[in-house]
Amino acid sequence: MMQHAHYLIVGASHAALSALHAIRLHDAEGDVTLLTRDDSLPYSPTVLPYVVSGRSDPGRVFLRDEGYFSEHKVNYLRGAKVQKLNSGESAVELADGSKIGFDKLLLATGAAPMLPAIPGLAGLKFHVLRTLADAVSLREALPRIKRALVLGGGLIGMHAAENLAKGGVEVSVVEMQPHVLAGYFDAEASGMIEAVFAAKGVRLLLGTSVAAFTPNGEGCRAKLADGTEIDADLLLVATGVAPVTDFLDGSGVETERGVLVDEHMRTNVANIWAAGDVAQARGFYSSERIINGILPDAVDQGRIAGMAMAEDPGTHDYAGGVPLNTYSFFGQHAVSVGVHEGALEASGVEVKKQVDAAHNHYLKIVLKDRRLAGIFGVNAAFDPGIMWELILRGIDLGDEKLAFLRSPQDTARALMSKNWR
Amino acid sequence: MGAAYETIHFKAEACDGCNDCMTACAMAKTQTEEHLHSRIQIVPSGEGFELAICRQCGDPKCVLNCPAAALSKNAGSGVVDWDGSKCVNCLLCTVGCAYGGIAYDSIASHVIKCDMCEGAPACVQACTPGALKHITTARIYNEAGKLEDLFAPGLSGCQGCNTELIMRHALRRIGPDVVVATPPGCIPGMGSVGYNGLTGTKVPVFHPLLTNTASMLAGVRRQYKRAGRDVLAVALAGDGGTADVGFQSLSGAAERGEEILYICVDNEGYMNTGMQRSGCTPYGAWTSTTPVGERAHGKTQDAKNLPLLMVMHNCDFVATASTAFMEDLYDKLDRAIVAAKTGFAYLHIYSPCTTGWRFPSDQNVEVARKAVETNFVLLWEFNPADGLQFTHPVENARPIDEYLEVLGKYRHLDPDQVAHIERSLANNLARIRGFAAAEGTASAEAGRA
Numbered sequence: 001m002m003q004h005a006h007y008l009i010v011g012a013s014h015a016a017l018s019a020l021h022a023i024r025l026h027d028a029e030g031d032v033t034l035l036t037r038d039d040s041l042p043y044s045p046t047v048l049p050y051v052v053s054g055r056s057d058p059g060r061v062f063l064r065d066e067g068y069f070s071e072h073k074v075n076y077l078r079g080a081k082v083q084k085l086n087s088g089e090s091a092v093e094l095a096d097g098s099k100i101g102f103d104k105l106l107l108a109t110g111a112a113p114m115l116p117a118i119p120g121l122a123g124l125k126f127h128v129l130r131t132l133a134d135a136v137s138l139r140e141a142l143p144r145i146k147r148a149l150v151l152g153g154g155l156i157g158m159h160a161a162e163n164l165a166k167g168g169v170e171v172s173v174v175e176m177q178p179h180v181l182a183g184y185f186d187a188e189a190s191g192m193i194e195a196v197f198a199a200k201g202v203r204l205l206l207g208t209s210v211a212a213f214t215p216n217g218e219g220c221r222a223k224l225a226d227g228t229e230i231d232a233d234l235l236l237v238a239t240g241v242a243p244v245t246d247f248l249d250g251s252g253v254e255t256e257r258g259v260l261v262d263e264h265m266r267t268n269v270a271n272i273w274a275a276g277d278v279a280q281a282r283g284f285y286s287s288e289r290i291i292n293g294i295l296p297d298a299v300d301q302g303r304i305a306g307m308a309m310a311e312d313p314g315t316h317d318y319a320g321g322v323p324l325n326t327y328s329f330f331g332q333h334a335v336s337v338g339v340h341e342g343a344l345e346a347s348g349v350e351v352k353k354q355v356d357a358a359h360n361h362y363l364k365i366v367l368k369d370r371r372l373a374g375i376f377g378v379n380a381a382f383d384p385g386i387m388w389e390l391i392l393r394g395i396d397l398g399d400e401k402l403a404f405l406r407s408p409q410d411t412a413r414a415l416m417s418k419n420w421r
Numbered sequence: 422m423g424a425a426y427e428t429i430h431f432k433a434e435a436c437d438g439c440n441d442c443m444t445a446c447a448m449a450k451t452q453t454e455e456h457l458h459s460r461i462q463i464v465p466s467g468e469g470f471e472l473a474i475c476r477q478c479g480d481p482k483c484v485l486n487c488p489a490a491a492l493s494k495n496a497g498s499g500v501v502d503w504d505g506s507k508c509v510n511c512l513l514c515t516v517g518c519a520y521g522g523i524a525y526d527s528i529a530s531h532v533i534k535c536d537m538c539e540g541a542p543a544c545v546q547a548c549t550p551g552a553l554k555h556i557t558t559a560r561i562y563n564e565a566g567k568l569e570d571l572f573a574p575g576l577s578g579c580q581g582c583n584t585e586l587i588m589r590h591a592l593r594r595i596g597p598d599v600v601v602a603t604p605p606g607c608i609p610g611m612g613s614v615g616y617n618g619l620t621g622t623k624v625p626v627f628h629p630l631l632t633n634t635a636s637m638l639a640g641v642r643r644q645y646k647r648a649g650r651d652v653l654a655v656a657l658a659g660d661g662g663t664a665d666v667g668f669q670s671l672s673g674a675a676e677r678g679e680e681i682l683y684i685c686v687d688n689e690g691y692m693n694t695g696m697q698r699s700g701c702t703p704y705g706a707w708t709s710t711t712p713v714g715e716r717a718h719g720k721t722q723d724a725k726n727l728p729l730l731m732v733m734h735n736c737d738f739v740a741t742a743s744t745a746f747m748e749d750l751y752d753k754l755d756r757a758i759v760a761a762k763t764g765f766a767y768l769h770i771y772s773p774c775t776t777g778w779r780f781p782s783d784q785n786v787e788v789a790r791k792a793v794e795t796n797f798v799l800l801w802e803f804n805p806a807d808g809l810q811f812t813h814p815v816e817n818a819r820p821i822d823e824y825l826e827v828l829g830k831y832r833h834l835d836p837d838q839v840a841h842i843e844r845s846l847a848n849n850l851a852r853i854r855g856f857a858a859a860e861g862t863a864s865a866e867a868g869r870a
């Protein structure tokens with residue numbers, strides 16, 4: 001007989017676990033099956049760079065243990081890769097051919113590395129970083145290599161570059177954009193981050209791309225657009241990720257770049273929801289559907305989906321994705337919450353910037369109609385969670401505006417303490 | 422059932438910005454006075470102060486946001502624990518927390534958060550103005566929650582009845598070695614004595630006359646004692662049966678020092694039989710026998726102060742209590758139970774009545790709280806050795822209107838009547854303060870022996 005679950009959750013990372021948590025808060029009994037293609041207990045992709053550097057023990061990064069699943073009566077299936085969804089029949093098919101039926105399904109399959117179309121790449125041995133297995137194999141490679149090439153200066157590439165450098169490897173990063181971490185930080189802040197990397201011996205090649213690869217022993221030789229050649233013993237490709245939706249072909253679930261969902265994370269199919277990196281949901285600044293691709297949003301969306309699936313009367317609408325980022329590098333940190341002035345209609349916008357290059361300190365505040373729209377810092381103290389909430393609640397800073405611009409952390413804490421009481 | 426946990430409460434009005442809490446926290450956690458290390462952060466706000474501290478959330482978002490499993494909710498203590506050996510400093514927890522409860526300490530180079538100092542928060546001890554309070558009410562829920570409810574489920578009290586709450590709490594605490602007397606009133610009315618040979622309790626219960634509760638109970642206790650059994654004798658009686666009809670036998674038993682725990686559940690009238698006035702009905706209140714019409718405007722006499730009358734009997738223990746202040750109520754219950762093993766203990770618990778006082782059934786504990794915060798009800802306790810003491814003094818009482826306006830039974834009051842009530846409350850407060858100021862006398866103790 002075909003297995004059946006009242007709630008079936010595909011994926012076992014942040015969105016999935018947050019949904020499971022929300023389901024169990026409302027429905028302690030309804031049977032739940034949670035499955036992942038991984039062979040391990042659940043873990044987060046975000047912790048992987050630290051597994052590479054050795055800071056995190058791969059045996060101690062698990063987000064839940066067996067006890068959690070038995071205590072919460074959850075059927076946890078590992079090594080279970082979904083290869084097809086049949087929404088008409090309300091069942092998924094696993095890679096081994098077996099089927100699991102469901103009353104309600106959550107797609108929380110996240111994203112996977114996207115490979116650029118560069119001549120010669122396909123024939124090479126290279127690394128990516130999304131799964132625990134990826135991280136462990138990168139770590140194992142470290143002692144054998146001297147030079148690494150990281151393709152992509154986004155969050156994943158930069159995390160990896162730092163941790164490879166800490167592992168004693170000579171690292172070069174190639175990024176097409178003129179600056180690293182584009183989108184989260186402006187040129188000035190990115191420049192400060194880049195300077196720290198340069199000082200640590202990481203070579204950053206910005207505003208350029210690899211035109212072609214050729215194999216070079218165990219490693220590779222990259223030829224850049226301007227003709228420069230770089231030899232590396234190890235290649236890490238971190239040029240972006242794409243939602244894992246391949247198994248949805250022909251299922252009738254509507255996708256664009258990701259799975260399209262409404263304000264309760266429900267897809268066009270009534271008993272199927274999607275959350276996290278796989279979902280394409282409304283943005284906070286416009287109703288256009290976006291992929292935010294960050295961990296806190298996966299947690300948020302997972303919670304809403306879980307509540308909706310369990311029919312929790314407290315289910316609320318998703319407020320929309322706000323770009324957010326906390327980034328620590330070489331003992332320093334950069335935080336970005338919200339949007340820069342360029343993304344806003346100019347009327348009513350105020351920008352205050354405070355830069356102390358000598359101390360690698362940067363702070364930028366963007367207000368729109370006396371409300372916070374974005375705040376960005378390098379080694380600046382403020383609470384991102386409070387700032388996020390100020391944006392979501394659209395709190396009018398009113399008379400506190402000047403105080404906020406002067407000392408955002410204290411003023412926001414006082415506003416929080418008064419407003420959330 | 423999940424556990425309840427202790428919390429730290431902040432009273433913004435009381436904070437004077439001395440920052441002693443931050444110094445104490447920094448000392449406790451890092452042996453320095455550096456405020457950056459403090460897990461509690463006081464921030465200026467207009468004329469006053471506000472704070473950022475971890476709330477030890479029941480459903481903590483910082484935990485769900487942590488990619489390294491470095492944060493977890495401790496099911497035993499309720500504290501959200503941080504494990505530095507797993508933390509990778511990604512700061513994602515600070516994105517999840519909307520309270521500034523976990524923040525980056527740029528000197529220590531990692532995130533820090535409050536850990537409740539293993540149950541004795543240093544900040545609270547350092548706060549002299551009393552703006553920080555360590556709330557330990559969870560203990561009641563966790564401890565009493567495990568005790569058996571000795572009333573049957575499904576008693577037919579009115580919706581939102583406070584009396585049912587009192588009965589169930591009291592008997593849970595008292596435990597099964599008990600005989601309960603419930604004279605006519607709401608308590609048997611809602612089914613606690615049962616019918617056809619079945620009782621509404623899981624312990625022996627009987628239904629004395631309104632007039633003889635205390636004397637019958639005294640006899641029961643004496644008989645058990647003679648048989649060598651330590652069985653607590655408890656009365657659960659209304660204010661009518663206690664203050665008026667049953668007062669003669671109550672007074673006699675108290676004067677003789679009978680070993681009884683007498684709990685008076687005061688809902689300010691004979692509510693069970695149709696809301697007639699009692700000696701405990703306050704001035705101005707509507708009841709069916711103090712109606713409101715063209716000429717009549719509710720009760721024209723003040724309530725008698727029954728607990729104070731019991732003090733004048735020099736009982737071993739007398740106290741007033743309210744379900745809005747459970748820690749206080751439980752402390753008094755504990756002392757009353759002990760006192761009733763050797764003498765007369767009297768506990769007077771205020772019980773707002775949704776039906777008879779006419780207010781929404783979800784407001785009971787709020788009404789009880791307002792009664793205390795306006796000094797309409799004073800919380801104190803007495804024993805012959807220590808005299809009378811306030812247990813929850815209210816310094817800046819709220820205006821009495823805040824209490825009167827939520828109750829239908831006072832809706833008709835005119836300004837003169839409100840003024841009368843204010844005068845009565847002031848007199849009452851002054852009188853009780855007088856008792857509180859007087860020392861307990863050794864002679865009173867000797868008088869009992």
Ligand SMILES: Cc1cc2nc3c(=O)[nH]c(=O)nc-3n(C[C@H](O)[C@H](O)[C@H](O)COP(=O)(O)OP(=O)(O)OC[C@H]3O[C@@H](n4cnc5c(N)ncnc54)[C@H](O)[C@@H]3O)c2cc1C
Nearest residue numbers: 011012013014015037045081082109110111276277294295
């Ligand atoms: C190296 C790295 C660093 C990062 N750093 C940050 C950061 O600092 N801040 C931040 O906000 N975000 C960061 N992210 C992004 C963050 O990890 C993701 O946003 C987050 O993990 C999304 O969670 P998710 O549950 O939606 O998907 P994922 O975490 O991708 O989980 C997907 C789950 O689905 C399972 N799965 C996928 N396909 C199938 C299938 N066909 N069958 C069965 N199971 C399947 C997987 O095994 C996995 O359990 C980082 C990501 C990486 C890779």
Ligand code: SF4
Nearest residue numbers: 475476478483518522
């Ligand atoms: S750190 Fe913040 S989110 Fe976490 S338990 Fe404390 S208050 Fe809640």
Ligand code: SF4
Nearest residue numbers: 487508509511512514
């Ligand atoms: S900073 Fe540490 S505790 Fe906070 S989310 Fe990251 S790993 Fe977890």
